[in-house]
Amino acid sequence: MNRFGSLPRRLVHLVIVLFGISLVTFFLLRLIPGDPALAILGSSYTHQRAVAIDNFLGLNRPIWTQYGLYMDRLFHGNMGFSFYYDEPATTVILQHVAPTLFLLVYAGALAALISFPIGFISGLRRGGVVDQAGRIFFTLSFAMPAFWLGIIFILLFSVHIHAFPISGFGSGFIGHLYYLFLPALTIALGFSTVLVRSLRAATISALQAEFVDTARMKGIPWRRVLWRHVFRIAILAVVAVYGVNLAYLVGGTVLVENVFSLPGLGTLLVDSVNQRDYPVVQGITLLFAVIIVCINLLTDMVQAALDPRVGQEIGT
Amino acid sequence: MSGGQPAPGAGAPLLTVCDLRSYLATGQGVVRAVDGVSLTVHEAEVLGIVGESGCGKTVTCRTIMGLMPARILHTSGEVIYHPRGEQNLLDASQAQWESLRGAQLAMIFQDPMTALNPVRTVGDQLLEAVNAHAKLSRPEAQARAIGLLERVGIPAPARRMRDYPFQFSGGMLQRALIAIALASSPRLLLADEPTTSLDVIIQDQILSLLLELQQDTGMSMILVSHDLAVITEICDRIVVMYAGQVVEEGATSDIITAPRHPYTQALLDALPQAGQRGQLHSIRGSPPSLIDVPDGCRFAPRCRHVTDECRVWETELIAAGEREHAARCWRLHDIGRSQAWQGSDSA
């Protein structure tokens, strides 16, 4: 039995989604009211350049051709030209990828580290200290916008206590870990609320399952029952939630990068919006979507690996 | 206290339940699920507990095994497991439970599909049971597990070890659960409605299997069911429960031929008989609330022999015949049965 689901079917689905994404990002540019060339060029407008852009985007040709041109260029790694930076958009974007990816993984790991123990214990000891305190704490942090939390953190830990740097990416792996700790924590806390709640509910429900009684009936230590049965089942529910909320996680990076002045895709995005650098905006949107698609694929694979019933829905 | 005279072939008392009360503190009030139940299981004996849904038979079993949710459970009384030095199980510590369960007491549940962890192989979960109370090497444990699966009648056991619960049929899964329960050779097996969610043909097979295993190993069994026909097939003694109390107890043959409590009589009447035509008898009305327990006899509203005194007097179990036959009805000597039960032809 294929433990990772039907891979070919998934890949086909993936390709379809990617095409759909490219379609959406393609149409993004068409949203601009008025003349796209004027909007793109802004202050560097000359008639010559405008004509060049018109040809480049195929604005005087049918929409399908435009899309075809767009896809053709994409396959060659060409996301357009940034008039602001005077470089291919691809180059600009790739320069900013590393901090964002690092932040994403870091935040994801921190979120799991924080929420899994708290969620599990909250479910085990309902109404206990961890549960009550956790609930209050996480409801508060949920209601707090990521950027405000970030500002508070900076105030407390960077300015008053000097424990962490205020901004920047740092150098070297350890450097990155140090510099990105506060930003990653900021994102992780917002994310953790949902995870804790989900794991808590899943734990409570798993504890009431009959197979837990069967396991206890065997006379094996309670610790083992908790780990190999209760946690093992509860975590399934959380994997799905984790994956879904990763989309919000990505949104969080935009804000947090801004607050902590990190040279990542988020900062680039906001700057590009303010500079009317449309090709870059388009390219970043596309890249973010691709990242999300990859994350979803990974989540699906993890779920299939953990739960042999996945993929068995047809027929059972 | 019901101890003493066991069924023929059975031995000394193994487990004695003495005035057990299990109350559940819920948001709607206190549910008096088990309200003064006493029974005894002897060695090599099969005891049946029969009653409608909600009569407390499942809660009794789970209380015996210590599997009730501790947050809302309040108990009093004694559950004495004799081989372990007259220990009252209600006071058992976590460590004591872990040594008792599996090795001395085991239980199988009603729905095999939910009784196993769906994301781990059946073999894994069986091995878990095998290794719970024994120090075996890998190949030894594996061999023992496969042997158990074979013993309960699962074909191709070695291959089936690697399968997941959803790949088994209901009957096969229940067999696997029996194998798991017997992995550490317990002396008492509690079976809570083990055949209720299976179809009739499989029911028979499972019951035969249980009886066979019981006779081979000499272990005791408590079989719980709402179906009197199932109970009478393999049990030596029967306990009839109603609304959290024992209303009649005795040897199976005595209960069938000379039931003394109106509820037992009604249960027997309700069974379809061999060659019966025409209307089936059912018991009108429904069981009382376990939160607002009425005064007097709890069966009074539905009893066809009820008098005014019944609604006020709280009767105890009164001796009704030989072999510790007793019933909770002060009128048991006055009322008889319309006809003796012919028996059914579900063999």
Add this chain to the structure above:
Amino acid sequence: MSTAWAASPSELLMRAASKAAGRRRSVTRRRLTLIVGLVLLGIAILAVFLAPVLVSQSPTTIDPLHPLAPPLTPDHLLGTDQYGRDILARILYGGRIDLAIAFGATAVTLVGGTFYGLIAGYIGGRTDSVMMRVVDLVFAFPFLVLVIAIIAMLGPSIFNMFVAIWITSWVAYARIMRAQTVVAKKQQYVLAARALGYGRLRVMFRHILPNTASAVIIFSMVDAVGNIILAASLGFLGLGAQPPAPEWGTMIADGQNYILSSWWLVAMPGLAVLYIGISFALIGDGLADLLRAGEQ
């Protein structure tokens, strides 16, 4: 484990009864959550609505004589910002924008997404597949990034914030509603309604919708908080409300530079966001518990 083999039955009953009573108390506590949340939100709405009555200052009037006044200065309860504008006034008027987003944006996406999901789930088959593909497509994009991209194209303004949220937020409701509808379709009450010959629309809106609405309504509370935070975030990034419009996010962004000396520039609007967020969260929690208890 609570056992005592020496306890008499009546003592047992008393102990169990007191625990049961305790359980009833916690149910009331949960209902309290909902009430507190509603009250808090009600106060906020009232305050924001009555802004002109409560504060005499205008949120945009510059007062060069009193910049960066701390809280509790006469005439300026919460202080002033670097231009001398009264912070309390800015918060109350700014609240209008953020609460408008919370209700306006959420309501539209709630209704739109719910209808979409209901129809898709009920019709099923090919139509359902195609409709949900569209939903999947929007989901493939990180929410904030998509919103930013749309605003980038349309131009930053309050109205475009609404538009961007309308375009992107409805999908969550569609997904939830569709899942609920697919399950509801097979329930007895729907089969009965169809057997009676009721038309599609009637079955959908008068039978399925009332029974499944609870999930989307609870989610809308979470979403409302999200939208407020989104509006504030966009304001913070300079992509939402434009100066001099008072909006909590823009206030926080502007106040960042003065955080060490004049902490109230950032703290006040931040607390406002927190306040609204918590009240919605309480309502959501209370509703969830209430509906769950009702379903049992």
